[in-house]
Amino acid sequence: MSFVSEQEDRLSAAGVSTAQPGDYLALLKPRVMSLVVLTALAGMLIAPQPSHPVIGFAALLAIAVGAGASGALNMWYDADIDALMGRTSLRPIPAGRVLPGEALAFGLVLSALSVFTLGVLANWLSAALLAFTIFFYAVVYTMWLKRWTPQNIVIGGAAGAFPPVVGYAAVTGSVSLESLVLFAIIFVWTPPHFWALALVKSEDYARAGVPMMPNALGGDRTRLEILVYSLVLAPLGVAPWLMGFASWVYGLVAIAGGAAMIHYAVGVWRAREGEAARKACMSLFGASILYLFALFIELVVENGPAQALARLAQSIVS
Amino acid sequence: MSADAPRTEIVQMTPEQAKSRRARNVAIALAIVALVVLFYVVTIAKLGLGVLNKGAW
Numbered sequence: 001m002s003f004v005s006e007q008e009d010r011l012s013a014a015g016v017s018t019a020q021p022g023d024y025l026a027l028l029k030p031r032v033m034s035l036v037v038l039t040a041l042a043g044m045l046i047a048p049q050p051s052h053p054v055i056g057f058a059a060l061l062a063i064a065v066g067a068g069a070s071g072a073l074n075m076w077y078d079a080d081i082d083a084l085m086g087r088t089s090l091r092p093i094p095a096g097r098v099l100p101g102e103a104l105a106f107g108l109v110l111s112a113l114s115v116f117t118l119g120v121l122a123n124w125l126s127a128a129l130l131a132f133t134i135f136f137y138a139v140v141y142t143m144w145l146k147r148w149t150p151q152n153i154v155i156g157g158a159a160g161a162f163p164p165v166v167g168y169a170a171v172t173g174s175v176s177l178e179s180l181v182l183f184a185i186i187f188v189w190t191p192p193h194f195w196a197l198a199l200v201k202s203e204d205y206a207r208a209g210v211p212m213m214p215n216a217l218g219g220d221r222t223r224l225e226i227l228v229y230s231l232v233l234a235p236l237g238v239a240p241w242l243m244g245f246a247s248w249v250y251g252l253v254a255i256a257g258g259a260a261m262i263h264y265a266v267g268v269w270r271a272r273e274g275e276a277a278r279k280a281c282m283s284l285f286g287a288s289i290l291y292l293f294a295l296f297i298e299l300v301v302e303n304g305p306a307q308a309l310a311r312l313a314q315s316i317v318s
Numbered sequence: 319m320s321a322d323a324p325r326t327e328i329v330q331m332t333p334e335q336a337k338s339r340r341a342r343n344v345a346i347a348l349a350i351v352a353l354v355v356l357f358y359v360v361t362i363a364k365l366g367l368g369v370l371n372k373g374a375w
Contacts (some may be wrong), residue, residue: 016335017335017339018341019338020342021342054359054363058359061356191329
């Protein structure tokens, strides 16, 4: 990693780091953390018994910090290729604001702290699942799959799909079919979401030598797989309603969202060149973010505030 | 101390470095305080509010 040693030399010559707290926050990938918080919260709220609000909040915080820690470890390992890609070249390490060693220490300390905190405050099953999630993202995806196979984000997507399972386990001390369905939704959602962006940024990935599907196996194959995954995702997204742990309102959101995902995936399939292709990809990318947020926000609302209000109304009536 | 003792090299920080280090220190202090508060509040929540009632001791 010659790039990293150059950074070490440059910054060590300067003597003392000029990194701001915000640079360390950026290492945690706050946007990814927001999705982790939402999906883990949904996992906690679908649990049959309610969590104590304080313990639930602490568990959620630990899960969020654990996810952030894996982001810091990812940025530490990927600093060399991040420097080569426009989307990631301004991250704290390639931009020279944080030393690679500092990011590694930060990631390791936060990983240990978040797992320990979740274990002590909630239970050790959820802590073990969180530890496995961090390991899966930082080691299995970042160090192994990402630079080796075009299926990197398919398998690696499991790391992003674990938070609802961890959240459910934090409340119940177990893993259920319901939490695994939420896992499956995020797992199947990841490829069309990520490949829509990768189609636009395929030159970046090619320059960095990362075998993403578009630059490794071509745009046509990627478009086909995006369509197939979207066709699987649409009915899978409705499963929580069909299985009875989400309301008909969720069902409507999932049906409409699934139809939109297929619509935009067909758009990507059809538009293969030029500005129209780029627009179709970015539309699918944006729609996929809205889709997942809509599903999980609906789950949170109907299992959190809505159920609390129903309990309050029932207590007033009785 | 003998004249042969190695001299300690003192790094003179630039104003920017000093400001950044102070900001990092404040952030670390706030994080530690937040962690202490979190563990205290969760401990009370786990034990139940009865632990605050002196008559219960």
